[in-house]
Amino acid sequence: MPREYFDNLNGFSLPLDGEWFDFRPVRQEDWKIVQDGMSALSSRSRYLRFFSYISRLTDEQLHYFTAVDQHDHVAWIALARNQPEHPGVGIARFIKLPNQPEIAEFAVTVIDRYQHRGIGGLLLAVLYRMACLKGVQILRGFVLPENQLMAAWLSRLGAVSHYEGNVCRMELIVHADTAVSPAQHLLNLFDEYADKIMPSVSQSPISRDKTD
Numbered sequence: 001m002p003r004e005y006f007d008n009l010n011g012f013s014l015p016l017d018g019e020w021f022d023f024r025p026v027r028q029e030d031w032k033i034v035q036d037g038m039s040a041l042s043s044r045s046r047y048l049r050f051f052s053y054i055s056r057l058t059d060e061q062l063h064y065f066t067a068v069d070q071h072d073h074v075a076w077i078a079l080a081r082n083q084p085e086h087p088g089v090g091i092a093r094f095i096k097l098p099n100q101p102e103i104a105e106f107a108v109t110v111i112d113r114y115q116h117r118g119i120g121g122l123l124l125a126v127l128y129r130m131a132c133l134k135g136v137q138i139l140r141g142f143v144l145p146e147n148q149l150m151a152a153w154l155s156r157l158g159a160v161s162h163y164e165g166n167v168c169r170m171e172l173i174v175h176a177d178t179a180v181s182p183a184q185h186l187l188n189l190f191d192e193y194a195d196k197i198m199p200s201v202s203q204s205p206i207s208r209d210k211t212d
């Protein structure tokens with residue numbers, strides 16, 4: 001699937017290790033899937049994501065994480081087809097800073113038993129592509145020092161790190177021309193999976209911003 005085609009999609013599906021996964025924008029009715037996914041996360045992964053050992057999201061948090069406009073707050077979810085009762089395996093989002101909309105804070109989470117299969121990479125690739133389309137120039141992630149996997153991964157993608165207290169702020173520059181981006185590996189994922197990805201074409205495709 002050429003990456004340009006991805007811009008007109010509302011989701012896609014592909015097999016990873018022989019199991020089918022659906023990737024699509026988050027909807028408000030996903031709140032239960034998101035809460036289930038929270039329960040399936042190890043306490044360590046919850047800590048690395050939320051910087052605290054919370055085990056459940058409040059109703060307000062669930063609303064905030066699912067009632068997204070897909071413009072200032074972009075969120076995508078990955079779903080396992082063969083787990084209809086508890087399909088959520090990963091989620092990623094970015095939220096533009098209200099006073100600096102060219103900067104967006106992002107986070108990616110994949111539940112432990114599905115990690116290291118490429119799901120996090122695909123979700124971050126989606127965020128990166130959506131950031132290009134929505135006028136975001138910097139994707140900013142906050143990473144705990146003990147989260148060496150995330151820090152090393154973002155560093156390989158060219159992120160610049162700054163310490164803010166005991167948290168590392170890591171920033172990925174978003175290049176529309178991925179040929180000059182250290183993160184081109186991310187978008188190349190769409191090309192790498194080209195022969196496997198099945199697009200789900202929507203009647204209301206993701207629109208490009210007028211500012212593009």
Ligand SMILES: CC(C)(COP(=O)(O)OP(=O)(O)OC[C@H]1O[C@@H](n2cnc3c(N)ncnc32)[C@H](O)[C@@H]1OP(=O)(O)O)[C@@H](O)C(=O)NCCC(=O)NCCS
Pocket residue numbers: 044045046048049106107108109110111114115116117118119120121122141142143147149150153156
């Ligand atoms: C970080 C996280 C989202 C990665 O998800 P994932 O589905 O495992 O990611 P992928 O399989 O696509 O791998 C992403 C990168 O991490 C590397 N990686 C993943 N698991 C790894 C492991 N166990 N050991 C070493 N590297 C690993 C991959 O090699 C890949 O790097 P590359 O593309 O340079 O080769 C997942 O580990 C997670 O949810 N962690 C807990 C929450 C968290 O830390 N979120 C980040 C807060 S901003």
